[in-house]
Amino acid sequence: MLETAESSDTSWSELLTARYSAATATLCLGVALFAFNGFLVSTSLPTAVAEIGGLALISWAFTLYLVLSIVGGAAGALLKARLGARTALVGSALLFLVGTLIAAFATSMTEVLIGRALQGLGEGIIAAICYALIPELFPSRLVAKVFGAEAMVWAIAAFGGPLVSGMLTEHISWRAAFLVNVPLSLIFIALVLRIVPRSTEPAERISVPAIRLAAIGSGIMLVALASVMGTVAMEVLFVAGAAIVLASVVAFDRRSTTPLFPSDAFALNTTVGIGLWIVLFMPVAQAATSVYLVMTLQNLWGYGPTMAGAFHATFAIAWSLCAILVANIQNPRRRAWLIRLGPTLLVAGLAIIVVGFEMDVPLVVMAGQISIGTGFGVSWGFLSQTVMESARSGERDRASALLPTLQSAGYAIGAAIAGLTANAAGYPLATTPEALRDATITIFIVSTIIGIGALIAGYALPTRKKTVLAFDTNEA
Template identity: 85%
Template sequence: MTAPLDSRGASWSELLTADYSTATTTLCLGVALFAFNGFLVSTSLPTAVGEIGGLELISWAFTLYLVLSIIGGASAALLKARFGARMALVASALVFLAGTLIAAFASSMTEVLIGRALQGLGEGVIAAICYALIPELFPSRLVAKVFGAEAVVWALAAFGGPLVSGMLTEHVSWRAAFLVNVPLGLIFIALVFRIVPRFSGETDRLTVPFMRLVAIGTGIMFVALASIMQAVSLEVLFVLGAAIVLASVVVIDRRSATPLFPSDAFALNSTVGIGLWIVLLMPVAQSSTSVYLVLTLQNLWGYGPTKAGAFSATFAIAWSLCAILVANIGDPRHRSWMIRLGPTLLVSGLAILVLGFSLDAAFVVMAGQILIGTGFGVSWGFLSQTVMESARDGERDRASALLPTLQSAGYAIGAALAGLAANVAGYPLATNPDDLRSATMTIFAVSTIIGIGAMIAGYALPLRKKTLLGVRQEAQMP
């Protein structure tokens, strides 16, 4: 009789044993750098602008970070292959720290933008390589628990980041909020030296696909510009331009001798291809809540910033709790159903948001928000693991590193599409509760439709036999 996977040693405490504790800490710290940095900056930057000026450039502090982080993430697998994970992580962490120091001691908004760009470039590589290291540093039975631990880090960042940044900004300085990243970065570098082995491969033939990286950056820049356009026609133009550029990059990359992506990226007949569609479409659908939920709660129901923020944070809480709960699932069939359940819950949650606003019922809206977080929590770890383990021979690093990069791209694309839907629905011009409610319902209805694409992909996802067989064999190991 085969024992359940979790009963064969795959307990949470194993992440804290001598074999895995340092690796767990390192990867979670890599996630923390990314997660906390976003909340630290978003809370402290308005105060910084008040001191050094540059209000008209404040959105670019986030745009440049996003664009450079996606470029860094796209190049991460190549950097890991050429220089090894240790050198790539240390170099990227140093770039991140350099950007942090430049931004923290900036005397103008231009210097802040330079620092944010360097932060984005470094953190993009760090996040992607940390993902790629998960299947190298942990056995398959622990991978879902690693993703659960990282989900907890995100939840802590969602609550602790704004609190820490707010206290430092208010009682010390906005510069102190930026400098929180320095000790975290130095600890991360020390841990990398401890757990990541030296690279013994060849480093003398580095071919950097500059044109494709520039094209990726251009496509994401089009997306970012679309999200701030006031004219609907310009938004549509930029979104279409981004789609054409990014699709062209994928097509050209498949024929390249130095590919950035897996050879079957976005193919409709492979586990990796369809899995990457889910990884992209779920954040695209969910991002509308990140952009418009808090704003609507404040303008429609008169919530204060703290109450609206706590309301929105139920998404992160649900994600983290569910990720922890389902990490104990070892049966491959049950895991496959969790992957399919995730987008289904996402679509249901978005539809419930529409219903909640139509009924003017806050508890219904919160239920929808919790359901969306639950959808991500039950599926994201298993989905990521499936993509990693289903990659073709020699392509696991590219598949793994693409996951956080694609997630970031999904949020950027989703924000642009939500902005387009908001402008078409008249959200910026809504002057009374009925108009605001109607526009909000339209935004989330569009997101629901996008989510259906992720749900269809989930049920179309083929699970490769060799992946399931490998999990079963590990479950039978003593």
């Protein structure tokens, strides 16, 4: 159906009607698989290592998952076109399920790593295709609410994931924590079979760009390896090498007959191109809070794990609440203003964190965290929808599927840059509160500078009012 950007306001309850409830549950559960899995594993894996050994390999359980999830996400749109969304989602969910079972019943860390790699590959495909399905399963007026609902899932996972995993690990076994993914996967498969229609068009014969996918994986691996290099010079070399590899992939992809990305990805003169820069820069800038904030709270101010975790969770709470509050806004000018407000609040929040550590006042740092979460909450859904609906003809799936993949890549790159900055500033060697505070301030100053890139892109983003096609399979 044809729908303009000035559709009338709609109620949240519409997502729960018979028409959209199954689709809402399916996409939210796709997000839940990723969100809960991360918190479940991070909480239970140390206990697993104590039982089966392999402490030296524990970081690879997260690295392999991240690398394979980004590779899977990059291939998501291609698999959707070749196999159809239904087949691709069921296949990737089964892959995730097999990986879960291998990891849950592992007797060595090598088996855990194999399971985590399969989990990452499957979940990367699921996330990409679920994003691509949003504009197909929902009319334009509901898209922002779908992103709001997904933000709620992340907030629930941030609190419930560690709690559930901790209780299962403590009272039953770490294996039980891993196995929580089994019923979630089976429910997801059942929902996909119910809500996602069979493809009525013949599958496209598309060759798999294995070299480009391998290059993407290699680039992200270089980013991950940068954090374990012994010297700042080697870290810089690995990060620079990763940038060259990933930029080369984008350049070659534009000339390929089987592209992974939209044709104007990262262009500086289109809505999609500039929008993708914002999608990349915002998590790159924010990643420092995920890597170093909790650790600094514990080492500088003596916070316990629970207190520090709750402090950090204010980011997810602010994101979720703000995403819900703004989801009813339909006016294009207000949406454009909120997209620009997001990076503005991000930069302001990072700067406030710098001031908070300089003043040695935890509440000021928390205010910065809340500002960052608010920035993501007010802008992320509208930004994602703008990129989706501005894609060129035939490229909407590639633009939509790239969003979660690019977000994950942004966090990986941001973590590497934060680690590089921390090592250069002497964070690991800080033995006094003053030295630790100075190193932390340096980390967040660099993050603030990176955030300015997102801020500039936000104000450069073309957001002209336009009529868009909103596809609704229930009305097809």
